[in-house]
Amino acid sequence: MSGRAKSKLNDFVIKLGTVNGTGSASANALVMKTIFRMGVPVVGKNLFPSNIQGLPTWYEIRVSRQGYMARSGEIDVMVAMNAQTYAADLAEVSAGGVLIYDSTWPRHRDLSRSDITILGIPLAAMCNERFENARARILMKNMAYVGALAALLDLDMEVLRGLIEEQFASKKKLIGANMEAIELGFDYAHQHFQCPLRTRVQALDKTAGHIMIDGNSAAALGCVYAGATVGAWYPITPSTSLMDGFKAFSERFRVDAETGERDFCIIQAEDELAAIGMVIGASWMGARAFTPTSGPGISLMSEFIGFAYYAEIPAVLFDVQRVGPSTGMPTRTQQSDIILCAYASHGDTRHVLLFPADPHECFELAVAAFDLADRLQTPVFVLSDLDIGMNDWMIPRLEWDDSYRPDRGKILEGEALQNVEKFYRYLDVDGDGIPYRTRPGDLAKGAYFVRGSGHNKFGGYTEDSEEYQEVLDRLLKKWETAKKLLPDPVVRRTRKPTATAIISVGSCDGAVREAMDRLAAKGIYLNYMRVRAFPFGRKVERFIAAHEHIYVVEQNRDAQLRALLINETAAAKENLESILHYQGLPMDYRCIVEHIERQVARGEVA
Amino acid sequence: MSGRAKSKLNDFVIKLGTVNGTGSASANALVMKTIFRMGVPVVGKNLFPSNIQGLPTWYEIRVSRQGYMARSGEIDVMVAMNAQTYAADLAEVSAGGVLIYDSTWPRHRDLSRSDITILGIPLAAMCNERFENARARILMKNMAYVGALAALLDLDMEVLRGLIEEQFASKKKLIGANMEAIELGFDYAHQHFQCPLRTRVQALDKTAGHIMIDGNSAAALGCVYAGATVGAWYPITPSTSLMDGFKAFSERFRVDAETGERDFCIIQAEDELAAIGMVIGASWMGARAFTPTSGPGISLMSEFIGFAYYAEIPAVLFDVQRVGPSTGMPTRTQQSDIILCAYASHGDTRHVLLFPADPHECFELAVAAFDLADRLQTPVFVLSDLDIGMNDWMIPRLEWDDSYRPDRGKILEGEALQNVEKFYRYLDVDGDGIPYRTRPGDLAKGAYFVRGSGHNKFGGYTEDSEEYQEVLDRLLKKWETAKKLLPDPVVRRTRKPTATAIISVGSCDGAVREAMDRLAAKGIYLNYMRVRAFPFGRKVERFIAAHEHIYVVEQNRDAQLRALLINETAAAKENLESILHYQGLPMDYRCIVEHIERQVARGEVA
Amino acid sequence: MSFMPKPKIDHRGLKRNELGLSLHDYEGVASTLCAGCGHDSITAAIVQAFFELNMPPHKVVKMSGIGCSSKTTAYFLAGAHGINAVHGRMPSVASGANAANRDLTFVGVSGDGDSLSIGLGQFAHAIRRNLDMLYIVENNGVYGLTKGQFSASADVGSKAKKGETNLNPPIDPVKTGIAMGASFVARGFSGDKSQLVPLIKAGVRHRGFALLDVLSPCVTFNDHEASTKSYAHTRQYFHPAVHADFIPPSEEIRASYDEGEAMPVELHDGSIIVLRKTDPDYDPTDRARAFSYLMEHQNCGQVVTGLLYFSGESGDMHARNKSTATPLADLDYEQLCPGSHALAELQKGMR
Amino acid sequence: MSFMPKPKIDHRGLKRNELGLSLHDYEGVASTLCAGCGHDSITAAIVQAFFELNMPPHKVVKMSGIGCSSKTTAYFLAGAHGINAVHGRMPSVASGANAANRDLTFVGVSGDGDSLSIGLGQFAHAIRRNLDMLYIVENNGVYGLTKGQFSASADVGSKAKKGETNLNPPIDPVKTGIAMGASFVARGFSGDKSQLVPLIKAGVRHRGFALLDVLSPCVTFNDHEASTKSYAHTRQYFHPAVHADFIPPSEEIRASYDEGEAMPVELHDGSIIVLRKTDPDYDPTDRARAFSYLMEHQNCGQVVTGLLYFSGESGDMHARNKSTATPLADLDYEQLCPGSHALAELQKGMR
Ligand SMILES: Cc1ncc(C[n+]2csc(CCOP(=O)(O)OP(=O)(O)O)c2C)c(N)n1
Ligand SMILES: Cc1ncc(C[n+]2csc(CCOP(=O)(O)OP(=O)(O)O)c2C)c(N)n1
């Protein structure tokens, strides 16, 4: 054991480098879950390639007693299982860190570092000796490094065993083998190294009332609780697991035990154009419907999105953003569809956006999205991203208020419809820019014709200039109404009065909060607002007005959130300064701190 | 004849209301061409329905000795041939104007006005008497009103006859019948009314060196002269005639007289997604290729546009804008695809836009578009609109410099390629952000792999953060290079020094220029800049910087040009004030003059 | 919810159906198509068919895309909800709408451009899903609304108004339907209402995707000799394979058909369509044969019309999904929301 | 422009073709597919076929979309230009590329998701255009790259890894090709290189759209019994219709085939493919029969492989366009620009 190792109790990052398709994912989850159950906050980031088997893949577990949810930018413990990436993995370990590798095969002498601790464990050799079949040998190697980590990090073996037992509850005979492999690693570590390391876990009570979940599952659950019945989609990373989740939850909650009949319908569409068409069709009928997709899907849906905007049909879209432009890096994260979603489609169109920052908000904003889409009769986009959607987050347990009832907006039906003298689809009866709609199949009186071509306020076809403009202007009034209905921003004020602030969005949140703490520690105080919806409402305006200099932190190249703020609030351009991160990995606090410190040093802004 | 009629020599508007599918289009063209050949400037606006036969349609001819090309907002002479729209047509005539109608059937007594002159001519009766067959009776009624107009407006009968002779050069026997019908109307008018009216035409010499053409034909001609060989499209109003034109011109200029072999290939694609795919494929091969479309097409092309941006493949797109959102009003004009085209596709994407203001610029900018697309290796959009594309404009004769050679940009081929040590597709060798490309089929050395997924500067596949960002950042450098290459804005300075200005774009030009003259006549002086390209270059910045208050005139609801100016120049938001027109008819000066007068009256801005 | 709309003011002498409705009640707004357009004849046949089916208009949903043909949904059943989707994408909207409300009757009208060019993918996949709807392709070989370009169903050698000749082989909706596994494939001709009305009725009653290709000449852009979509051609080479007469369950007049000539087929709702074979060796339940039969007649320039293929075996989208019988759009929220307790239970597994 | 690339460093003992190139010269970068993926076997067959065809790699253009299958164009012919278009849209890019340069050899690789779901429209229309290319569908019944969802070619009753059962009828590329009028339709199996290599060679030489559907099991997501795209199934029900042996014009070894068993067909470039009929009553020039033949065998669960339909009659896109022989991308600007005089002349008509 090297004395250089820093002591990082409950505050470190483990990175595990493996090959995809070798079963390491469940091993990594095991490590994380064990720490979580020990009461210590964790978050897991999966850095995987865009292929199915045989390429390098990494999993990063951040252990943080303070509960930071972003990456830290440090690698304190590296488990380098992939010979192909060994050199790079070695180089990445922070000074004072630890690297664990499979010493079955000797490593090249050049591949060493004196500023870290390198621990070799003959994982393959031990497993090959112990296990017969080839498949088991591969899988058990993973369990063996879990065991070694358990020893080195002082993980609670009872917790670990409990997890194994739960995991293999239906295949009991696997419990023994897995525990055996874990013990192989555990024992080897204990025999050869001084365990535990100073970088280690100590039980706390900071995860009570929390769960571990990814954003896509949480959003799917939101769809179920919102009462969505129709889901249409075309598979695309990183949104696929959202529909997988909706299917799983619906099968759990929405299938008649006796008849097997289902209270939902999921259509795997032929492409994204069809998926959004299905959502529009189902919403028009009065069902709650949604589609999960990612950037390329939104591009393909653009024509239909304009149709829904103009024909005023509710639609809920989840854009789990990945790295663009084009196919880009499908397994990396970014926030670069903001402009596209805000103005998708030709002609004068603008759309409601919601920006969750974590799985908890994925759940809440999914529910809100359906209410807003129904209320505003327009497409509503939930802009999540790969980091939120596919990574493993620790969040407070989701709560549900059983008195909640969906806001279905202005639907005239049954008696209410009967009592109306005559029904006109696009009339602004209430002065809020939102007309009434009816549902097909209800009274004959409610029948109307939906079209994306010119129509007047009565719903009739028109090519008349004034009639056309009247409807288009009403849509602007509806846009103003939207501002009053959308979720407020989240504001965090610093202890000291300041005219400097950060505005950010979505998954930047963790990095921003950590950056603020670190900056405060250095005497730099900033206020913070995270916008949660577009169009921006009064609170956003007020926050902007109250600050002289604002850093806009976002994960794209072209400062897309800043562009929206400039265009759609009273913000003075020169007051908004961008901090951009668009490399595809979930951001950490460092680029924010560095940027702001640099500016402060230059005397530019406090 | 009523004495109230104003004298409007060579300065008036004729509007002809007919039913589509009845052959009135060529009659109307005849009137316009006659005036044009008499040396008096004219422009024709076709207001037609989105159907094929049987609905009301109008044609507006503006006769303007000053050469104004926009609508005037007045109707001085109305030819109301359509009983269905008679009431509305009657109401629309400006006080002091003249209405001509077919008095074969008596009009309702309520349908009259005392402030205009109403002239009834029994057109149908006369034609039914003179012509046997049903088809001829319908068609000749049109010719009869041409004859009546000739008498009333004092058109040159020799010119008119010349046009008829040219038109029926291949069907000589029709000349007589048509002239007969014209004389029917002519004689009737002379016998029953005092001819000519005071609103009339007098020969001038102001159309020498000019032609009459629509923007789509001019753009098509530009494509031919730019050396485009592959055109791919899916029919959509109002862009269809662009490809019709390209086909006609190519058949004239590019077919081998002996073999019938063609030096071009036009593919009618199955949809717009395919059309842009074909353009990308052909451009990648090294041909010049283009697609004409309208808003819905751009929406559908969005995914591919991002691919071309990121894979750096030239592509020329003509967006002949119509009224959106969605299907909107396909036969009406608007400038509402600006934002969409500027940022089309998901991820961080931005595109080069060119904005012609009339057919002359359609020709010039079409050629420029191919040079720029090749030079910048990126999609270039020519944003025309229905008004420019489908209406009949008078423009100075097109000139061609035979020394012009296409700028094919950085293509490494043959020997030059041979001499390169190793070829890498995405390397910024020259420091201008533009890499070199090779053509498939040339030397083996030039072979590379094109992809829309993550790639590094060498052209290799990558999921590496730094490698990815490096390419994305270089694209920004290319964007800066683009600014230097794009066409300058057109600036018109007023006689007096002023800090107030108008910025406008495309087909607003005519209305703005007329408005400026009228404002100047009232002592309100403004400078004027018409942007012709995006991204905006230094001249645009300087113009903006030189003015304190700028009216941004554009034809859409959401102030899309203003949004681009705010986002992508140093302009202060509060200095840019919108004047918007988005009803679908080509704009006239009035909304501009009224807006600015109102502001001046309020003392807001000079 | 009143299922039977009140009859409008009595027009003396108008025939009324079982709901007390007259033909007028099945009409829509006035057509804006060209005089003589085949599409208008199809509209008339649809009006007739729904009248005869005694269908309450507000229980019908009209779906279309963009095109002259797609406009026609406004021209029938004014009392039904309708939607003009974007060009070529009606099948997806229909899929979603049907997913949400399986109780309504869906009738789609599209054109050959709308369904075979831009919309081919959606068309094929709606077939594959066996979406429960009647899908009419008003097939004229051209894009009418954009002024006469060839569509994907244009015949080889047919000439456009501008003189161009088409050399690409046509995509035949009927052959496509058969290749994609459609459960009901028929063809009619806009000019033959006597054949069309029963085919429409049969298609409406079929549970699953009923594809009805209707040759519908475009008088303005495609009524010339060289096209099989012209009146002249279609009349000359008219080759009905099977006549389908639809008998609603309430009538049961099977006996009135000559047994030797007739082949009754039972539809899902228990109603019967009786196929009268004009071509004695034709069996509309043999998919492989349907294709070669079509090809053989095509080779002699004949267009086969009638019910060309029919299968009652494969369930529709909802049957495959095991959807509950109540339309999803009508389910109570209380039934859909698992509630706070279930949420707490579920989350136990997330620790 | 040197047509014959210089041979690389001599690998001793490697067989060389007429260009002096070895198999290595037809390989690409290392595959990143799963070990055992059927797609890799097809890549190997492509390498072999182009080697045997003596084709200079840089005269070949590789086209693909997105998917595991579409990735494979990087794994062969490193010396050829290649393009990975967006998902499902390769046929349009190929159409444009071919329009611009008719001299090159186009080989497209796609998947069943890429071609039959999102890309069905483009796929069908490229067929209709009779685009001159070899188009390979690497057909595994699933979306491999997005982890195993059913594709449109999944068999009824086949089970996904997650246990779901597909109930929608498959879209068969071969039947689709025949219905859409493809001029060359064949099917192979990734595990049978001896059949695949000649089919690839024949497809490359065919002037027009050569559709080659290759059953290519996805070992990770779809190698289970219930699927006809599994190894087990395909081996068991393997039913070759016609064996195609390709003979390049330079060899002319027709005589070595037994006359009674062989059916030589001349391709456009004068080369000959010899069809060995394993099923004596099969005639690959009868489109109608091809369809019913497929259906009959499908009904007994058999997948017919081999050259299933072939026609030399309809010209490719360029023939129909009457394109000049020189690739359009190679035409001199001087030839393309009508010049100032012509412009002045033209404008006389605009006054
Ligand atoms: C995305 C898009 N592209 C193009 C158009 C223009 N467009 C309108 S209808 C039509 C073709 C209609 O043809 P078809 O479906 O055969 O109908 P028909 O008019 O012949 O009845 C086209 C190309 C459009 N509306 N939307
Ligand atoms: C527009 C778009 N939608 C979805 C995706 C995600 N996606 C990538 S590959 C693929 C399916 C590939 O299936 P297939 O073509 O059968 O190829 P395979 O992997 O099975 O060989 C999908 C849905 C995408 N890349 N682009």
Ligand code: SF4
């Ligand atoms: S253009 Fe053709 S399809 Fe359209 S309405 Fe006229 S006749 Fe009918």
Ligand code: SF4
């Ligand atoms: S997932 Fe399937 S198709 Fe993709 S590489 Fe693996 S085996 Fe091949």
Ligand SMILES: [Mg+2]
């Ligand atoms: Mg049509």
Ligand SMILES: [Mg+2]
């Ligand atoms: Mg596949």
